[in-house]
Amino acid sequence: MQRGRSLASAAPVRQDERRDPGRVPLRTEGEPVFELSDEELAVVELVRDWVDREVKPVAPELEHADRYPEALIEQMKQMGIFGLAIGEPWNEAGVSAACYAAVTEELARGWMSLAGAMGGHSVVAKLIATFGTEQQQEHYLARMATGEVRATMALTEPGGGSDLQALRTTARAEGDHYVVNGAKTWITNARRSQLIALLCRTDPQADPPHRGISILLVEHGAGLAVSRDLPKLGYKGVESCELAFTDFRAPRSALLGAEEGRGFAQMMRGLEIGRIQVASRALGVGRAALEDALRYAQERQSFGRQIWEHQSVGNYLADMATALTAARQLVQYAARCYDSGRRCDMEAGMAKLFASETAMTIALNAIRIHGGYGYSTEFDVERYFRDAPLMIVGEGTNEIQRNVIVKELVRRNLVAS
Template identity: 35%
Template sequence: MIRDTETLQILLDSLRQFVNEALIPRENEVAETDNIPDDIVVQLQEMGLFGLTIPEEFGGMGVTMEEEVNIAFELGRTSPAFRSYIGTNNGIGSIGILLDGSQEQKLKYLPGLASGELLSAFCLTEPDSGSDAASLKTSAVRDGDHYIINGTKRFITNAPHADIFTVMARTNPDIKGSGGISAFIVERDTAGISLGKRDNKMGQKGAHTSDVIFENVRVPASQLIGGVEGVGFKTAMKVLDKGRLHIAALSVAAAERMLADSLQYAIERKQFGKPIAEFQLIQAMLADSKTEIYAARCMVLDAAKKRDQGLNIGTEASCSKMFATEMCGRVADRCVQIHGGAGYVSEYAIERFYRDVRLFRIYEGTTQIQQLVIARNMIRDAQS
């Protein structure tokens, strides 16, 4: 649901200008230094981009899902590292607090997250717990007015920079599944927290991940999200539909950027005395990509509108995430092919995007997990 079309369009126009003039020109710098420049971070803060999804009462913009995916269509046209840096504050790093946190927790953390003064990280994945998140082993044992947390979290986005961690830990070892898992807000300077080395990833330079290690970390019981044990996994699952739609929208935007670059290259590149854009096999790859991008965009917008209407979009979110991310991979492959040998060298952005977008098919639930979610929902609905 778009609350004010004119206001949203002003924001989107500003974002498009910011992406074109401030972010795209710095992509190579980020890739080469593996770091987002401080002046860019300040601009992200000044534009309010850390608080897009946080309600206005806590200093954010409180955008709807439809507004959010339209914003992602703009931000996703540049290096994913920029979006990743603000992403946890707008997604899994804040939504759990917003949905299930106490009023005291919301007032303490959400304004700082909205302004970008605080950076968040979401600690769910472990060395032996990925897609099967309910099997996590990190423990939180009650000790008077505190919990003692022990365990290791893996591939945690923004961990090297985070000020607070939302940590999923098992408070009831007798419950082996998701029912024994609780969620905690753990501040960075708490004794016993250490970080592993930064992960050296295939792509997405500038977006940092690492292990987060908890060794006898004493956390006040007041940091238990919502003050209730055993609902942490449910909190985590509540943000999945939203996160999956967001990644789907980013995939659409990245595909549009790759296609635009490739179309321009095909118009300018000449072989056999004419632009390669005139070759029908090149045209087929351009047309297939355009068609799939259009289909994915329509899916994402439809699912976003339904979520804003309060409908259950578990199936639609998984469909959108699966189709859009797989589509993005196919477009990336075609665009490298259109560039030919030039697409295999870092002089052109497509080489970097080809590596960057590969992650979209993995996080927020792999393609295979989306297939299982979709099929199980279909079977459940047919039997109900």
């Protein structure tokens, strides 16, 4: 298999050729967990092989050096990974949300930062494909599919956190332009992305406030400064930055869609696939931690036995595998709901909540199983433990997810008064 092979060339995998999962709980009793076509299963297999061959050997060095994975990103472009969330007519190799989630899991299994490098990009692509004007779609989507144009979202503000309706960044209409002022923070890929989906206020007086929020598709230029890279516990290699807009001018054509005031609803739909993506990253981190723990538990001996034979360690492994399998089913269910076209904010929120908490628990238990070695930077489990918290707080904290879940749960089950 050649480095950087395109996903479009992936040959379908016959049932008798699908690898025995062995070390990973991807399949149960020979039945596929993923409800994907043979072509999509082949895509997942191709990415899995690439991760094993190209990513896992270099990820520890890149991560500890906090170095941008330029070569790996280029290979991802060549393979078509940045176009997975983009369908025809702009990209022939687009896949279902369920396949996209499975590929994201594979990337995060190798190094979670790689999945982060394409997460916001995919959300922006979905926003443009769903809500963009024909001109915006033609201008961006084909180039986004190849990775020539990479995109990111600018939602969070220094004083706002997960409360997107409290944002203060404004875009004032002035002739043929919007004049933007404000600040954003925790923007992944801010320096290396050519396109930014900026959530801002086009009508600060709107009541309710969300009716005054719009999305602008902006590119780097005068008045936009990437002020600093934020230091992080994990999620190394890709930058997370602060952005400052000072009388930044964007053309009126930068407005996503044809009408102001639609941005909040548009972004909420975009965050459905974003949360499925973050949940899939959590699966990848949890799976990598389980793989390493399972391997170590068979290599390490104490008191004359492999340590998995000690009930305390064996119970950890059993619980880890069970929780990870349950989380994967929940993520795939959310992805299928998204593919159906119906609202899935509750399902995506459930997947993100459960998968991220599961990844954190598995990462901690992997350290327990490794003992003192789990605390050493020579073993990857300490990296998983540092990466896992991002999925708990990213794309809306898990406390916010619970709010989303219960509101939608009540909405769908109203009791007549």
